[in-house]
Amino acid sequence: MRWCLALLICCLAVVNALSSSGSRLLAILEDTEQKDLYSTLWADLEARGYDVSIESSKSEQLALFKHGERAYDHLLILPPKSKGLGPSLTPKHILDFMNKDGNILLALSGKTATSSAISSLLLELDIHLSTDRSQVVVDHFNYDTLSAAEKHDVLVLQRPGPLRSDVKAFFDGEGVLALPRVAPQTLGDSALLSPILRAPATAYSYNPKEGMPAAEDILATGSQLNIVSAMQARNSARFTVLGSVESLEDKWFSASVKTPSGKKTSTVNREFAKQLTAWAFKETGVLKVDKVEHRLATEGAELNPSIYRIKNETIYSIEVSEYVYDKWVPFDVPGDDALQLEFTMLSPFHRLTLQPTHRTDTSTVFSTQFVTPDQHGIFSFRVNYKRPFLTSIEEKHEVTNRHFAHDEYPRSWAITGGWVWIAGLWSVIGGFLAFVIVWLYSAPVTDTLKKTQ
């Protein structure tokens, strides 16, 4: 029986291997006939282990939740033409889905106006669309001369590198992307948002139906326009917005493009779609804390005690792994970044960089050693590691830092400054004893003299 169970667990592991958070993927299309346009995408996703169910947003039995639990792990929404996504996909449902750790990839299109429901949903996430919701990004320097010689609305761009020097790149690589008719987004100032692919500095957006943009009614220009943007909620649920749904279509997966300055090449849209869906559905950039240990630096000290004393030498270590496509690997902190530990009571008393001390097959152990502060109270070991594109690590372990017990102070003779007092004490005792002895043995002499007289 036991091997049976083991086999079952293995099977489950294989099935779940692809995404770190489940394989049930729901794709929403306005009408299911459209699905042939994206057949390569579905095939790729299924090949990576997803159970793709494709539903129409008009479908009656469509429900994100069943018995109060998520019915799917991931949601892929292709842009509807109508005003909303139907009664079972209101913004509230979608946000609830995120609050319950579901991931969402939303594709927009510049071809048609984005529905107002989606616009208000994005507004809750601090992602802004233009007021008329039907603008398109154009760039007169990076367009495909083959398919959009006139309109310049098929952008041809390099894959994005790392966002900053201290952030890992998940979407980089060789080759160019073709992004036809992008609906641009701008991002608010929230720390949860991060751009995946920004428009080039020479790009701008306008509503093709109304002609040239008026100077005062510009959404944004240049790299403030986002083509692909990402939002990671506090519970690490991911929401990805892709500006151009057409770039996922079969024909753009293998199309040939040519920029005004370059030569004819074929696109890497298929590669990028893999990277994007892998990130959006938590196949990459997922961190996991396997173990947190803290103890006194002495040999054989108790593990994770709930109480320390002030001025104790303490060791803290945390084991972190990263999920890359189908397995857990040791996590490496990017070059300019550091994983830090705070020892906090109201405010941090220590903020220390955790150094990688050793690696296992699947994880890296980071640790540091420090002396607990000379302040009693309820402290917490905190690791708060939140970076773009990585799921957040928020570890908080409360410990008590107590004062010296009455028998833990150094003894009086161990303090050199106390020797004066000790000497004084003993000299008084000695003096008193000497006095008593002298007194006792010197009294009777006069008595005997008097008696004889």
Place this chain on the structure above:
Amino acid sequence: MAPSSLDVVLKGSSGRNTRGLLRVIILCTIAAAAVSSRLFSVIRFESIIHEFDPWFNFRATKYLVENGFYSFWDWFDDRTWHPLGRVTGGTLYPGLMVTSGVIYHILRLLTIPVDIRNICVLLAPGFSGLTALAMYLLTSEMSDSPSAGLLAAAFMGITPGYISRSVAGSYDNEAIAIFLLVFTFYLWIKAVKNGSIMWGALTALFYGYMVSAWGGYVFITNLIPLHVFVLLCMGRYSTRVYISYTTWYALGTLGSMQIPFVGFLPIRNSDHMSALGVFGLIQLVAFAEFIRGYLPGKQFQKLLTSMVLLTFGLGFGGLVLLSVSGVIAPWSGRFYSLWDTGYAKIHIPIIASVSEHQPTAWPAFFFDLNFLIWLFPAGVFMCFQKLKDEHVFVVIYSVLASYFAGVMVRLMLTLTPIVCVAAALALSCILDNFLVASTPSTETKAKATTEDKSLRSARNPVVGIYSWFSKSVVVASVTLYLLMFVAHCTWVTSNAYSSPSVVLASKLPDGSQFIIDDYREAYYWLRQNTPDNAKIMSWWDYGYQIGGMADRPTLVDNNTWNNTHIATVGKAMSSREEVSYPILRQHDVDYVLVVFGGLLGYSGDDLNKFLWMVRIAEGIWPDEVKERDFFTARGEYRVDEEATPAMKNSLMYKMSYHNYQSLFPAGQAMDRVRGTRLPKESPQLNTLEEAFTSENWIVRLYKVKDLDNLGRDHSNAVAFDKGLKRKRATKRKGPRVLRTE
């Protein structure tokens, strides 16, 4: 043959034995009466710890019994004053807990398994019996009359002034401290009378016990030196005084320094300086006495004057220097408030906010002491008549304690013993004179005239009462007063002092009792529905109860050691949600508890205490919290439609009235404590959500929401959940803010 057989029992040596036996029986009866009159609360409610401070003492006792003495001594309590914690072992008076712990272990040794709770509940009544005995001993030292001691014991046993702090369940330091106070004074009088090192050492021993039990030990620390000082000033220096005082001071100070909370205070704090000063003075006086024996009068006079001047100059200069340099701590705020009753209100609102630190109202004296209060001056006058060393003590004690009892309500407790002594002296004198059946003979008259005393009042001859009529009238009226006293004491005890204040009782219109048990309901909800280390924020009054009954960590409690931390809670309660929420997050608060009496008309609720929170917070953050903002333009404190914006937006107001309007028909919501009609709309809470409200809405608990998962602020998130569409900020003022990575 009946009279002769009675004579055998009542006269001679067997008569003395009979009287001794009677006295023992009477004392036992008095002790029993003292214990039983304190059991009202147990009979009427249940065996439960009362009020606030006793809950901490109870919790500490449980810790002591469970973990042993040494870990109690080094106890760092991480479940109060989150996140600062409290070095509890070093900041409490351990006498009470150790006493109960010892009793518990002795009973266990005798194989009597008694729950520690019952020991704690019944400790105060038990010790009140002992107090009555100690009172008998003390008063017997003052008077030759055997009845004075018994009367004093009886008074002490049942007077409401003492019962108020020692009913069953009132497990507070005073429960044992009053016994120790009286007994220490008895031993001191004994020591002064006999000039014996043994009695002096016993005084010091019980003084040390007293120091370990109650902060009021400072009263003894100052009263005994004052007694000695007055005796010296009266020219009554004797070796008896010298021996007893030096023994007491040396041993007592060493003893008191063993308590960690007291530590070096006896040699550094101004409150203790009088004892040290008198100790120095008595050495000088003794030295002068010694010199006097060896020097002729004139030279001695010169030496004495120069010595006095020199010593005074040196001592005063030294004291000033040490005070200025900070070696001797300045007088504590509580001490200042003893001299100037307005001091605390201006400088230390936290002390003034406690009701038992308010000045005493005059009726309280009669309420607590009944007819003793008018016998008291008579007793003091009679001490002047004799004026031996111990009578000087009674006079000083009465003067000091009367003053302090007038300044602070709780100090009525220290006045009560001396009132009992003085009243018993007066009453026993009356009874001794009027109860004598035989007519006085002329022999005693002659004896009385020959006696010559220093005071004129004492020079009049005491003869006796001849008339049976006056005898019977006086005895009857005294008996009547005594009976009324007993009736009054019983009535006051049963009606005023036997409520546990954890459980409230009220009468329904049909006369039946209605128990309001909201506090325990809410505390048990917390205990059963929240994680073990969920932090509860409430005003400090409820800290000990939450710690004791709900067993959850609190931010502040009745041990008000950190004014800033209390002010932080005050600020969180009195500020807007946007200001409070970061404070709550920073302090890891999970639940907020407020007490609201609006539905039931319970006047001790948080909104009525709210101004103290504002004042205490204003003391630390005068720019952010202002008391003026909570009063309307016409200076009224209102909670209705006209309330000020600061009031309406404060967290306390919102938490008190959240959803309250839904109990009433639209527009009819009434607050029964403040007697006002409330606004139509109930206030909107964004960062907190209601977790629990007790049956009569007295205790309301709110859970602090986590940060919004999607990074919105709480008001937007709540608006979205309600289905309101967010207004898009289309027309931005000023230049566009660009996002940089």
